[in-house]
Amino acid sequence: MDEMPIGRRVAYWRGRRKMSQQVFADRLGKSKSWVDKVERGVRRLDKFSVIYEIAEVLGVDAQLLLGKEPERRPDSVNCIDQMEVEEIRSALERYDQISAFFYAAPQPPPLAEVRKAVSHAWLTYQHAKYGVLARTLPRLLREAQSADTAYARSDGAEEAAHLLGQVYQIASSALRKLGEHELSWLAADRSIAVSQRAGDYLLAGIASYRVGSALLALGRARPALEVNINIANRLATDLGGDGANPERLSVYGMLLLNGAMAAARTGCSATVRDLIAGAEEAANQLGGDYNHYWTCFGPTNVQLHKAAAAVEMGEGRVAVQTHQEIDPAGFAALLPERRAHHFIDVARAYTQMGDVEKAAELLLEGDRLAPAEIRCRPAAHEILTDVLRRTRGTPAAPIAELAENMGVGV
Template sequence: MPNEATPDPYAHPLVFGQRMQILRTRRGMSRPVLAGLLGRSPSWVKQVENGVLNTPSLSMILRIAEVLRVRDLVELTGDPATSAELFTGPGHRLLPAVREAVDAFPVRYEREPVSATCLRQRLDRAWAARHSAANHRAAVGALLPDLIRDAQCGTRAAETSAERRAMQAILSEVYSLAQFFVAYQPDPALLWRVAERGMVAAQESEDPHAIGVAAWLTVQAHRDAGHFDAAETVNAETLRYLEPMLPDASTEVRAVTGALRFEAGYTAARRGEAGTAWGWWDRARRLAEALPPGYYHPVTSFSTAVMSAHAVTVAVELRAGPESVRQSARADGDLIPSRPRRARHRIEEARAHHLDGRADVALATLAKAHATAPETIAYNGYARRIVLEETESRSPERRRRAGELAVQLGVLAV
């Protein structure tokens, strides 16, 4: 609930600058940090917030919304006519069924318990379906309700402590798969229920890999909500737990540790801390290069191919246009075996080109992302922001291409 110190940005009398200041302070972001991420001076931010400068252009409003993770532009502008969801995609048709399975959480089960071996095989097939399907939410959403119910039932039916811990690890990973499905959909409370249950099940399992995966997703949930300090705390505590195990750890544990190292760098990049961000990226890269050739972690996608893609993301988050394009040229997205992850990389490449003033290339790259995995780009706020911005381009051809993409993404009606 908003209080007197942080008034509701939907309150009618508030103007753009006041809304921007409220949203910035709620994110715990200083003026110099916001200015750096926007490529402006702290005095410019102050003048906008104080109303000395007029409301910025649409392109700058969209960039401010991106940096502040504004879910709907109306939060920033106060004008219902500008309502456009950025970091929340459309509600998937299978969301109600998945929500029902998560929310049921029954005390008694009438289902026949399924063995851990059988559940493990089904879960592996579900991950494979996610990585291979263009519409991966549809593929995963169809499998999740029964997986959730059977994993819950199997955990309750376990007869020994060892069996229960093994089932808790599987249950935690089922929740991890569910988090991929519910992320960026219009039910943030459901996302947090899934994330927290996944972490609790992982802790109960006492399995380092399960704990690492659950923490990795919890870090992302905190960061996407603007809770950078919480993201860093979870990240640091999990790394302190996992890193002493590395000399004798399995490939999976080393991979999830590497993924967490990168997340530390990603959070630092979102804060505008270049040295820290690249330092963590390099530490993660060294772990990736020590993995078996061709290894690809099924949950985090951690691998040498994804580390190259991550370099693009770090540069983009640091607003380093030429460097982000240089990193994009070095990364080979075709080496990423997962369709949704490959599409996400194309979106990061598009962000790099757009940041460097190459809007035509950015739109062409977003079209490639859509062809690879439509359900990835439809739920991606960065892609939606670029497309919305380019629908106002002075170039008729660019407006046309952006308009076509906007319709495909559901940003604009036909």
């Protein structure tokens, strides 16, 4: 990327933003021919003012267009910035494993160290500390990949693969939060293959859940529904007998909930009801909310998904009613990421009802709980933009301050 001419970099980021040359030209106030010449290197970009204008339209740091390392934003303590996304991308683009067929693998980090780092990364993600996670994730990816390669023909092969599968899942979840859905899909897909080598069908099952989440984020609701239902059906065998262990119930239940979200996106309310009913049954068998395989699955999380599915179907009142019926103690026991995520869903429900004041309150409550979940997610930005647009007069000081911190115009 650093060796690309600036025109190629412009074309690269325009493609990443899913903008045609015409749309890009219109936003710049230029002609399509001008854009085409810039991208082909026929026309030079020698004015910083134009480069910064292009960077603003593309939503990237101007330093990236110049082939330099971007300056970290002041708010990157909470959010994943462009530099970190590119570092994660570079780690995912490595294919060092194939070299093990030809060369001796380098000395890997001890598996105990990798295991400790992976556990810390999961906790960091589930406490919505995305900036901290992003700074450590590229190195963790490289170390887990190195361990997987080095231990491939030893007694530690399955554990190394298991740890790498987890790291891919963490990366997939974090990238999806940021809106990097294609990368999220790639990381989740990698996790499925690695999890199979690890010999853990539940790890592969929850990797399928991550694939479904990435597909849903990409707007591929039907494939997302299919992948969740197919794997859930395989896990459903003997769930009433010895196979109904807590870990299996948790993975099975999350697949059903993710399938319900996909079904809601397609508008199939009957399928949503069936899948949530199945998840409720699994949660009741489990007997509480647990974090087996990092799912946070249980009766409370089922209610959260029931509310989220109602929002997807445009049933804001149903979502708010579900929110009000959630057990406060169960909700308070959930990890910060889950609770703040729910506040975003309920805020969206209130906007559907036309109550922007309540929507603003939920965003502020989520921001107090887990700032990165509110400030970093495109979904929260969209809701806040809607709240500000529909607020009569000057918005309240707290919501105006939040908008300023998030870079959302008042």
